[in-house]
Amino acid sequence: MTDNTPLCDIGFVGAGVMGKNLILNLADHGYRVAAFDLDLQKLEAVLAQDTAERGDQPPRVIGCSSYTELLSRLSAPHLIVLSVPAGKAVDDVCHKLIDAGIQADDIVVDTGNSLWTDTVAREKSFEGKFIFFSTAVSGGEVGARFGPSLMPSGDPYAWTRIKPLWQAIAAKVDPATGKAIERFEPGNPVTEGEPCASYIGPSGSGHYVKMVHNGIEYADMQLICEVYQVMRDVLGMSALAIADIFRRWNEGPLHSYLIGISAEVLATKDSETGLPLVDVIVDKAGQKGTGLWTAVSSLQLGSPAPTIAEAVYARSISALKTERVKAATVLAGPAQNLYSEAQQAELIQMLHDALYCAKICVYAQGFHLMKTAAEEQGWQLNFAEIAKIWRAGCIIRAVFLQSISEAYERNDELENLLLDPFFSKQISVYQQNWRKAVANASLAGIPVAALSSALSYYDAYRTAVLPANLLQGQRDYFGAHTFERTDKAKGKTYHVDWSHPERPMVKIK
């Protein structure tokens, strides 16, 4: 460093959308940030915005022209945050930092949507060179700017270093109401309330939890989309009318960021045609992979998350637009019924209750998955705390998360959220409408894969005797795969000699 500028509190690599907003958020909270980006335009944009937002105060973001300069702008041990695309870019930057002279007690924090196993591998591979820590971030660009939900994990010492900064910039919740305290004003950040940034556990656990957050996000979004389609295609409602329904729902137990933005999207007019914007958006969903990772992990661990998997499939089938357009002219559906005004209102209430019950099941699946992964990995996850840090800042934020956190506070060993007395009562009250909503949609030929898979999950989970007895018989028949008997000790296995006319039972072990 050649000037007399005081050293910065934290270094940042990557001034893209998320990086820039996290940097400005840190600066709002009084931290001095040394920033580096290979793309000079991005770097200049963040410096200009910081200067503009500081007004007559000195800027808090310092631009660096190399990794070496970045290190020199920080006091040792260095604390450097990466906001670069998940994957190879993270490794590339880490190697550049090694070349620039990073030390064994320096800390590098990855904030991308990295695959959790990559994080575990990176912590090991960079051991002795620097401390690789991670913090999964949710909340999109506005969250990053004014308060994200942060899921840090890895080396506990690194956490003590970054904790004050992360807790300062994180979203805040009013402890009395469990609701987010939101203020979107540069230079006037929220400083009161409970921060949505808690240490999750050992390396990889934070990114795992964020992955499941995204799986829940996929399912939550898909459920809302299915309800929208029933209103649009069965009831013939306009985008504006559906927006009004969502706004009303947002005043009750379904209150959430995703319902709120869905109402806004539906109420927005296309600036070019004047039509509802949603009607000019092509019905092909994109995806970056975190929902898929969640579904894959649930299959690998044998912790069912069918509604999350269905949400991924729903995006895949939406992407088959050309095939669907062709099939629509060939494949028959049912005849459409006309709904009276009273029946319309009834169906809308059914959809509301269906959405609520299915949402409970999605969270039950997500939390069950995290519990199973934690047992497998030896992580001590605090589910009440995870629900708490999702109450504000993140994409799935909802009043509902307060009830989830209370459920785990009542019983931190809870096997499944569905077994919590509050949630089991909610479903018992609203399930009839859920069933009717799914039945009505199916009779009308509307795909409601997420709503109905959640219902099947609920029904399977509450069924003491599933038809897997027949399945075991089938497996034994063609593959001698053996089965247990209901009248014999657990773990003892049997096989039938299916080739023998008398089908004798053979004890295997």
Ligand code: 6PG
């Ligand atoms: C968040 C979001 C964020 C992002 C995902 C989803 O928590 O802020 O989940 O991580 O929106 O990348 O992206 P896709 O829908 O494209 O998979």
